[in-house]
Amino acid sequence: METIPSFNSLIEKSIIDNWDRDALTDYKGKTLQYHDVARKIEKLHIMFEASGVQKGDKIALCGRNSSTWAAALLATLTYGAIAVPILHEFMPEQIHNIVNHSDAKILFVGDVVATQIDATKMPKLEGIIYLPDYSLVVSRTDKLTFAREHLNEMFGQKYPKYFRPEHVHYYKEQSPDELALINYTSGTTGHSKGVMIPYRAMWSNADFAEHVLGSLLKPGDNIISILPMAHMYGMAFEFIFEFLKGMHIYYLTRVPSPAIISQALAEVKPVIMVSVPLVIEKIIKKKVFPKIQNNRMKLLMNMPVISKKVREKICEQVLAAFGGKLYEVIIGGAALNGEVENFLRQIGFPYTVGYGATECAPIICYRDWHTFVKGSCGQAAYHQKVMIDSSDPEHVPGEILTKGPNVLLGYYKNPEATEKSIDKEGWFHTGDLGLMDVDGNVFIKGRSKNMLLGSNGQNIYPEEIEDKLNALPLVNECLVIQEGNKLVGLVHPDYDEAQSIGLNNADIQNIMEQNRIQLNTLVPSYCKVSEIRIQEEEFQKTPKRSIKRFLYTEN
Numbered sequence: 001m002e003t004i005p006s007f008n009s010l011i012e013k014s015i016i017d018n019w020d021r022d023a024l025t026d027y028k029g030k031t032l033q034y035h036d037v038a039r040k041i042e043k044l045h046i047m048f049e050a051s052g053v054q055k056g057d058k059i060a061l062c063g064r065n066s067s068t069w070a071a072a073l074l075a076t077l078t079y080g081a082i083a084v085p086i087l088h089e090f091m092p093e094q095i096h097n098i099v100n101h102s103d104a105k106i107l108f109v110g111d112v113v114a115t116q117i118d119a120t121k122m123p124k125l126e127g128i129i130y131l132p133d134y135s136l137v138v139s140r141t142d143k144l145t146f147a148r149e150h151l152n153e154m155f156g157q158k159y160p161k162y163f164r165p166e167h168v169h170y171y172k173e174q175s176p177d178e179l180a181l182i183n184y185t186s187g188t189t190g191h192s193k194g195v196m197i198p199y200r201a202m203w204s205n206a207d208f209a210e211h212v213l214g215s216l217l218k219p220g221d222n223i224i225s226i227l228p229m230a231h232m233y234g235m236a237f238e239f240i241f242e243f244l245k246g247m248h249i250y251y252l253t254r255v256p257s258p259a260i261i262s263q264a265l266a267e268v269k270p271v272i273m274v275s276v277p278l279v280i281e282k283i284i285k286k287k288v289f290p291k292i293q294n295n296r297m298k299l300l301m302n303m304p305v306i307s308k309k310v311r312e313k314i315c316e317q318v319l320a321a322f323g324g325k326l327y328e329v330i331i332g333g334a335a336l337n338g339e340v341e342n343f344l345r346q347i348g349f350p351y352t353v354g355y356g357a358t359e360c361a362p363i364i365c366y367r368d369w370h371t372f373v374k375g376s377c378g379q380a381a382y383h384q385k386v387m388i389d390s391s392d393p394e395h396v397p398g399e400i401l402t403k404g405p406n407v408l409l410g411y412y413k414n415p416e417a418t419e420k421s422i423d424k425e426g427w428f429h430t431g432d433l434g435l436m437d438v439d440g441n442v443f444i445k446g447r448s449k450n451m452l453l454g455s456n457g458q459n460i461y462p463e464e465i466e467d468k469l470n471a472l473p474l475v476n477e478c479l480v481i482q483e484g485n486k487l488v489g490l491v492h493p494d495y496d497e498a499q500s501i502g503l504n505n506a507d508i509q510n511i512m513e514q515n516r517i518q519l520n521t522l523v524p525s526y527c528k529v530s531e532i533r534i535q536e537e538e539f540q541k542t543p544k545r546s547i548k549r550f551l552y553t554e555n
Contacts, residue, residue, distance in 0.1 A: 007199045008172055010206070011170060012169070012170045015038045015168055021219060041071060046155055050150075055080035059084065061230065062086035063112075064112065064254075077181070079171055092121075105127075125138070126139075177409065182194045193417055197361045207382070208383055217242075220246065221247045222247070223242050223250070223270045223273075232362040233274070250270075258287075267323075269325040339470075353372070353377050354381075355442065355444065365380060365381055365442050366381045385403045398434070402427065445463075447463075450462055460482075475515065481552060481553050487529045489533065490552060
C-alpha cells in the first residue's frame with residue numbers, strides 16, 4: 001500500500017496555503033477566513049494545554065453545523081486529542097450516555113443542546129464549552145476556569161505582534177492506525193455503537209475525493225453543508241475534503257427545510273452537492289414535478305423529434321434550481337426513489353448514488369455520474385475492495401463485504417461487536433445485502449436485518465416494495481412490515497397535498513386502497529401487501545433521515 005501521509009499535516013498545509021481565502025460561513029451570518037480558523041484553533045490549543053487536556057484525551061462536540069463547530073473539531077484533532085462528534089438530534093439521555101461511555105473530558109455544546117442536557121448526569125466531564133463563543137457553561141476545575149478567563153492575555157503573550165502562517169505547527173499522528181475520532185452510529189436498528197475511526201480512514205476518504213473530484217474543483221469554490229457534520233458522510237464530504245482543498249463551506253445553521261435549501265442553492269451556487277435521497281426527492285417533487293406533470297409537457301416529452309430538446313430544457317431548469325454551477329449531486333445514505341431516479345436519468349441530470357457506512361468513514365462504493373449505472377450504488381471506491389458473500393454474486397444476494405484503509409479499528413469498549421463485524425482477513429461485514437454485476441457495480445437489495453421470509457421460504461426485501469409504494473399518489477413515506485404471514489404497508493400520507501385538493505380522511509383511505517391494488521400488480525405474488533395502514537404522524541427518523549425501522553417492526 002502507498003505511504004499514508006500525516007492527516008494533520010494536510011490540515012496545516014491547507015491553512016497556510018489558503019491563509020487569506022474565505023473558509024467557513026454561517027449562512028446569513030459571519031464568515032471565517034482560513035487565518036481566522038487558525039487563530040481559533042490556536043486559542044483552543046492554549047486553553048486545552050492550560051487546563052490540563054492531554055494528547056489522547058476525548059473531547060466531545062454536540063451542536064448544529066456551524067463555523068465554530070468545525071473549528072473546534074479541527075482544534076481537537078490537531079492538538080492530538082480524540083474527537084467524539086455527537087449528533088445534536090440525539091435525545092439528552094443518549095447524549096449523556098455517549099459522553100459517559102466515551103470517557104470525554106470536555107464537551108462542546110451548541111445553543112439548543114446547551115438548554116437540553118443535564119451536566120449532573122455527566123460526572124466525569126471537567127468542563128462544558130459553549131460553541132458560539134467558546135465561553136464556559138460548566139467548569140469543574142480551577143485550571144479550566146483560569147485558562148478561559150485569561151485566554152486572550154495568554155494568546156497575546158505567546159504572539160505579541162501578529163499571528164502568522166509560520167506559527168501554525170500541529171500535532172502529527174504517530175501512526176496511520178492512531179485513533180482520530182469515535183463516531184456513534186445513528187442507529188436505524190437500535191442502539192448506538194462507538195465506531196473507532198483511525199487517521200488512515202480520514203486520509204483515505206479525503207484522498208478518494210481528491211482522486212475522483214479534485215481536478216474538477218479548485219480553491220475558492222463554494223459548497224453548502226446540509227448533512228450533520230457529526231455524521232461521517234457530512235463530515236468527510238461536506239467539510240474535511242473541501243477544507244483540505246481550500247474551498248469555501250457554507251453552513252445552513254437552521255433546520256435545512258427544502259425552502260431554505262432552495263434559497264441557499266440559488267445564492268451560494270455550489271459546485272457539488274452531497275445529499276440524502278429525502279432532500280433531493282422533496283426538491284424534485286415540490287419544485288420540479290408540478291411544472292412538468294401536465295398533459296402538454298408529457299406529450300412533448302414523448303414526441304421523438306422534440307423530446308430531446310424538451311428534456312435538455314427541463315435539465316437546464318433543474319440545474320438552475322440547484323444554483324447553476326453544479327458538476328454533480330452525490331446521493332448516499334439510502335436508495336433513491338425509483339420514480340425520481342427515472343426522471344433524473346430521463347432528463348440527463350448529473351447525479352450519482354454512492355454507498356458507505358460510518359464504519360468506513362464512510363465511503364465504500366462510488367462512480368462518477370458519467371459512468372454511473374442506474375439502480376446501482378457504484379463500484380468499489382478508490383483504496384477499497386468490495387465483494388459479495390454469495391455463491392453467485394450476480395444473481396443471488398449476499399452480504400456486502402469491504403476491505404481497505406477506510407475500515408474502522410473496532411467498536412469502542414465492545415470487542416464482541418468488533419469480532420462479529422471484522423473477520424480475520426480484515427473484511428468488514430456491512431450487514432447489507434447486494435448483488436454485483438460483471439463490471440463490479442453493486443446493487444443493494446436491503447439490510448440483512450430487514451429481510452423478511454415469505455411463507456414459502458422466499459426472501460422478501462421490504463425496501464424494494466417500499467420504493468414502488470413511495471411512487472404512488474399521496475404517499476409521503478412508508479414502511480412495509482410483516483405480521484404473521486401477511487405484509488402490511490404503513491403509510492404517512494402527504495396531508496398538504498390532500499388538503500390542497502380538498503380530500504378528507506375517507507378519501508385518503510380510498511386512495512390508499514387503490515394504491516394497494518396498484519402496488520400488487522407491480523410486485524411478485526409473495527410480495528403482495530394485504531393491507532395499507534395510515535400512519536398519521538411522520539415516522540421517527542435518525543439524524544441521517546432514515547426511518548427508525550426497529551420502532552415499527554418489533555413486537
